[in-house]
Amino acid sequence: MAVYTLAFLAHAVETAWAVKVPNDTTKTLDYKRTEKVARVATAMMILGFILLFAGVITRGVSAGRVPWGNMYEFSITGALAFTGAYLGALRKYDLRWLGLLVSISVLLTLGTAVTVLYVPSAPLVPALKSPWLVIHVSTAIISGGVFLLANVIAAAYLYLDKMESKGERTAWAKRLPSLELLDQLSYRLVAFVFPLWTFSVIAGAIWAESAWGRYWGWDPKETWAFITWVAYAAYLHARVTIGWRGRRAAWLCLFAGSTFLFNYVYVNIWGTGKHTYSGL
Amino acid sequence: MSQQTELPELDSIGLLRYTWRQLTSMRTALILLLMLGVASIPGSLVPQRTQNPIQVGQYFKDSPELARWMDRFYLFDVYGSPWFSAIYILLFISLIGCVLPRTIEHFHAARAFPPATPKNLSRMEHHSTWAANGTELDVARAWFKSKRFRVLEKDGSISAEKGFTRETGNLFFHLALILILLGISFSSLFGMRGEAIINVGERFVNTPTSYDTLNYGKLYKDANLPAFMLTVDKFDAQYNLKTSAPEDYTLNVSLLRDGKTVVEEKVIKVNSPMTIGSTRIYLQANGYSPVVTVRDSKGDVAFQGPVPFLPQDANLRSIGAIKVPDADPQIGFVGSFVPTYVRDANGGGATSAFPKALDPRLLLAAWAGDLGLDSGVPQSVYRIDTSKMLQVGLKSLKPGESFEYPGGSIKFEGYIQWVNLNFVADPGKKFALLGGIVAILGLLASLFTRRRRIWIRVGSQVEVAGLAKNGAPGLDVEMEQFAQMLKGEK
Numbered sequence: 001m002a003v004y005t006l007a008f009l010a011h012a013v014e015t016a017w018a019v020k021v022p023n024d025t026t027k028t029l030d031y032k033r034t035e036k037v038a039r040v041a042t043a044m045m046i047l048g049f050i051l052l053f054a055g056v057i058t059r060g061v062s063a064g065r066v067p068w069g070n071m072y073e074f075s076i077t078g079a080l081a082f083t084g085a086y087l088g089a090l091r092k093y094d095l096r097w098l099g100l101l102v103s104i105s106v107l108l109t110l111g112t113a114v115t116v117l118y119v120p121s122a123p124l125v126p127a128l129k130s131p132w133l134v135i136h137v138s139t140a141i142i143s144g145g146v147f148l149l150a151n152v153i154a155a156a157y158l159y160l161d162k163m164e165s166k167g168e169r170t171a172w173a174k175r176l177p178s179l180e181l182l183d184q185l186s187y188r189l190v191a192f193v194f195p196l197w198t199f200s201v202i203a204g205a206i207w208a209e210s211a212w213g214r215y216w217g218w219d220p221k222e223t224w225a226f227i228t229w230v231a232y233a234a235y236l237h238a239r240v241t242i243g244w245r246g247r248r249a250a251w252l253c254l255f256a257g258s259t260f261l262f263n264y265v266y267v268n269i270w271g272t273g274k275h276t277y278s279g280l
Numbered sequence: 281m282s283q284q285t286e287l288p289e290l291d292s293i294g295l296l297r298y299t300w301r302q303l304t305s306m307r308t309a310l311i312l313l314l315m316l317g318v319a320s321i322p323g324s325l326v327p328q329r330t331q332n333p334i335q336v337g338q339y340f341k342d343s344p345e346l347a348r349w350m351d352r353f354y355l356f357d358v359y360g361s362p363w364f365s366a367i368y369i370l371l372f373i374s375l376i377g378c379v380l381p382r383t384i385e386h387f388h389a390a391r392a393f394p395p396a397t398p399k400n401l402s403r404m405e406h407h408s409t410w411a412a413n414g415t416e417l418d419v420a421r422a423w424f425k426s427k428r429f430r431v432l433e434k435d436g437s438i439s440a441e442k443g444f445t446r447e448t449g450n451l452f453f454h455l456a457l458i459l460i461l462l463g464i465s466f467s468s469l470f471g472m473r474g475e476a477i478i479n480v481g482e483r484f485v486n487t488p489t490s491y492d493t494l495n496y497g498k499l500y501k502d503a504n505l506p507a508f509m510l511t512v513d514k515f516d517a518q519y520n521l522k523t524s525a526p527e528d529y530t531l532n533v534s535l536l537r538d539g540k541t542v543v544e545e546k547v548i549k550v551n552s553p554m555t556i557g558s559t560r561i562y563l564q565a566n567g568y569s570p571v572v573t574v575r576d577s578k579g580d581v582a583f584q585g586p587v588p589f590l591p592q593d594a595n596l597r598s599i600g601a602i603k604v605p606d607a608d609p610q611i612g613f614v615g616s617f618v619p620t621y622v623r624d625a626n627g628g629g630a631t632s633a634f635p636k637a638l639d640p641r642l643l644l645a646a647w648a649g650d651l652g653l654d655s656g657v658p659q660s661v662y663r664i665d666t667s668k669m670l671q672v673g674l675k676s677l678k679p680g681e682s683f684e685y686p687g688g689s690i691k692f693e694g695y696i697q698w699v700n701l702n703f704v705a706d707p708g709k710k711f712a713l714l715g716g717i718v719a720i721l722g723l724l725a726s727l728f729t730r731r732r733r734i735w736i737r738v739g740s741q742v743e744v745a746g747l748a749k750n751g752a753p754g755l756d757v758e759m760e761q762f763a764q765m766l767k768g769e770k
Contacts, residue, residue: 126529126550195723202716211551213473213562213702215709216464217331218359220324230317236727237310259317267324 041099042090048106049083056080068137069128071268075113078264079106081145085189089149093185097176101152132207139200143193144260147232150189151257154250157182161247183246186253187239194232201225224263231256303370304377312371319367323358326350330357372461379454386447393432394441397735404735404745406759412742416766420736423765429734437737443749449725456719463711471497472504472559472705479569479586479698483511491703500705506557507538513545515566515697519635524594526635531563531699548701558705565700567591567598570617570642571693574604582607582688588698589617590662595632601664602644602690603651610651611688612664615644617695630676642692646673646685730754734762742766 056077060067067073086102089095161179176182204225205215216222235252238244244252302308327335336356340347354361401407420438424431429440474494478484486508488494511534518528531548537556548554553562569586576582582604589600595618602613620634621641630643649669653659673685677692731749736742744763748755 125526129528130551191727195720195727198723199720202720205716206713207551209706209709210553211562213553213560213564213704214706215712218320218323218328219331223320223324227317227320230313234310234314234317237306237313241306242310 042096045083045099045103046087048103049080049087052076052080052083052110066134066137068133068141070117072113072117074137074141074264074268075109075117077141078144079109079113081141082106082109082148083145085142085145085149089185089189093181094177098152098156101156102149105148105152127211130207130211132203132210136200136203136207139196139203143197143200144264146189146193147197147228147257147260150186150193151254153182153186153189154253154257157186157250158247158254161250179246183249186250190232190235190253190256194236197229197232201229220267221263224259224267228256228259228263231259300377303374305374306378309371309374309378312367312374316367316371319364320358322355326355326358328356328358330359368461372458375454376458379451379458382447383451383455386444386451390444390448394430394439394733396432396434397437397439397737401735401737401743401745404747406746406756407744408759408763409741409743410767412738412740414738416736416738416742419766420762423762424734436739437735439733439735441731441733443729443731445725446729446731446749447726449722449727449729451722453719453722453726456715456717456722459715459718460712463708463713463715466708466711467497467706468708469497469499470504470705470707472500472703474703475564475700476703477588477698477700478512479588480512480515480696483509484701485509486703504705506559508556509536510534510546510561512699515699517566517635517697524635529563529566558707560704560706562702562704563699564702565591567596567698567700568617568619568637568640568695569698570600570615570695572602572613572642573691573693574602574607574611574688575690576607576688582611586696586698588661589615593632594635595620596635597632600662601660603653603661603664605651605653607688609648609687610653610669612647612651612666612669613644613690614647614664614666615642617642637695640679640695642677644673644675644677644683644690645671646675646683646690648672648687732758734759736766 056067056073059073059076063069068077083102083106086095086098156176157179160176160182164179204222208217208222209215231252235249235256238252239249327339329336339350339356350356354363358364398404402409417433417436417438421431421433424438424440427442429442430444431438431440433439472495474491476484476491484490486505488502488505512531513534514530514532516528516530517526519525520527529550533546533548533554535544535546535554535556537544546554548561548563550563553560555561567589568591569588571586572583573581574583583602583606587600587602589598591598597619598617600615600617602615604611604613616630618630618632618641619637619639620632621630621639622633623629624631630641647664647666647669649666652665652668659665672687673683675683675685677683677690679692679694682689682691732755733747734744735746736744744759744766746755746759
């Protein structure tokens with residue numbers, strides 16, 4: 001029954017976002033006139049966040065453990081973290097122009113999760129029974145959410161940059177912030193979350209030591225986590241030490257983010273190694 | 281017209297110095313870092329010997345020529361290959377060459393005073409000026425002190441600087457990375473790793489011959505093996521009835537350490553290994569050992585005991601071999617053991633429906649002839665080379681049943697479980713852990729500290745200005761507060 005509740009909740013979340021999408025598009029036509037609609041859209045986003053949060057909690061209760069045991073659960077929690085990162089950043093910066101992109105990607109993630117990745121909740125295999133599950137996986141998911149938000153912003157930067165180099169911004173893009181702000185923003189998100197990602201990798205290593213007898217074994221998941229780490233380290237160095245800005249930095253940021261996605265999608269589904277549990 | 285540029289001649293020391301400069305430059309370090317990332321990719325796409333030797337073998341079987349070429353480039357041992365090592369050794373030399381001089385420089389800089397106030401403050405950022413009332417210097421001095429700036433006061437001006445933690449954190453982060461690498465190298469020299477399959481009820485004495493596989497670090501000796509003896513008393517596995525997925529494994533052992541007379545009762549679980557000195561013992565895998573008695577034609581026992589079989593799937597269908605070299609002719613049984621017998625729906629043979637032994641069967645093919653044990657070629661204990669043997673019978677047995685074939689009989693007495701234990705000594709891991717913790721703290725310090733300078737000069741006018749290093753944000757707000765405070769508005 002918990003499963004049905006969960007499916008219902010997920011659909012409610014989907015609907016919440018579906019309602020949001022048209023709102024957001026109309027909003028861009030006339031900024032002042034649609035201020036109210038924008039507020040509604042943000043409220044919808046918060047409601048969606050709360051519902052999804054409830055959904056994740058229900059899943060946890062129905063499985064009798066933290067809901068981070070398979071890819072379906074990673075995906076719904078990842079979508080939650082992504083929305084959370086967006087809403088968190090929204091408190092500080094006016095990012096509502098980003099709402100469209102955020103809601104669509106969350107919608108796609110949830111859609112995939114519910115249709116393709118869904119598995120009934122089940123208990124954990126012995127290797128996953130450890131307090132490190134909570135620490136390692138939660139930090140990895142939060143890092144992922146923030147990395148992806150930084151990625152979306154870097155992509156928006158590149159798109160606007162191209163548009164500006166061709167001439168004027170088109171009407172809908174007028175209310176997007178300046179290129180410098182986008183550039184700064186994606187850097188700050190990465191700088192904020194890079195220590196957390198480092199922590200997540202080290203927490204994973206400590207756990208691996210107690211579960212598998214070695215803290216680092218070049219398991220595909222570990223390798224790709226390392227590659228992501230190296231890519232973001234290079235990004236931070238390029239910015240802080242060499243002074244890369246703008247286009248080059250945005251591309252490097254996108255590259256680093258794609259290594260994270262590759263790790264999540266490829267290694268989980270087609271990869272072999274010790275991180276593959278229970279099918280997906 | 282061609283113009284010849286005269287290059288300064290480089291002697292060997294000059295060349296060395298040049299190479300060193302290049303190697304320790306930031307750009308080189310960055311390129312090496314990216315190369316390390318790229319170099320680790322193939323190892324995640326191609327199976328590695330250390331993790332998946334069976335798949336590597338499959339590569340050699342499917343396309344031997346390609347596999348041989350891949351092997352020549354160490355594609356099956358990426359992380360131990362010369363080219364991978366070359367990249368990370370160069371990276372760490374580069375890192376050391378970069379970080380050590382900076383550490384010394386930073387150490388001196390941290391004890392020095394900030395540079396004197398520039399003559400022309402109006403050229404600096406965040407510059408503003410207003411009429412003085414005379415108390416500004418005292419107010420500013422107190423403010424700098426409360427905010428823990430380091431200050432240099434000279435000729436009616438104060439030069440203040442803050443944010444050294446940024447560079448301190450940065451250096452600690454990079455030094456910590458070096459510490460992690462030292463920890464790893466230390467383990468590869470003084471560490472040890474071994475595996476052993478032990479039947480429940482049997483004893484394990486910690487000597488080299490007790491292991492199935494055993495690898496020492498370069499400086500680890502037999503004598504370094506801690507002396508202990510352990511007995512596997514009980515193994516309990518819990519499975520999910522719906523999915524057959526394991527839910528819990530519990531292993532009870534009795535441990536007798538060197539110099540002790542009291543036997544200690546210990547529990548080993550998947551996430552809680554047993555620790556003896558610097559050696560840790562992990563529960564890695566488990567399976568079944570069918571217990572059999574083989575008799576020759578006269579009825580004399582030729583072999584008796586448990587034989588570990590290797591699990592093939594989640595329901596623990598296991599395969600193995602029983603070799604009886606003392607029989608004449610030699611007898612071998614190629615067998616498979618299923619804990620819960622069902623017929624394969626796809627028309628195959630027997631398979632297992634559940635990992636617990638609810639309805640165990642032992643399926644045997646008996647072979648007579650030459651087992652090839654004296655050929656000198658190392659053999660798997662789980663397989664039999666039947667090329668010089670003749671099949672003499674096929675049978676499926678329930679516990680207690682016997683099978684008579686021409687020349688003898690075999691009785692399936694029952695089964696016991698075995699556990700695979702991993703023995704690991706990793707003396708460098710505490711350094712690696714320490715390095716990891718310091719790295720995170722250093723990273724936090726360096727990413728969230730802003731380094732900036734603030735100047736104030738008081739004559740008939742008050743002049744203030746500021747400078748943020750690395751374009752760190754937030755100085756404008758701070759300068760505003762500073763000015764308001766000086767004007768007495770706050």
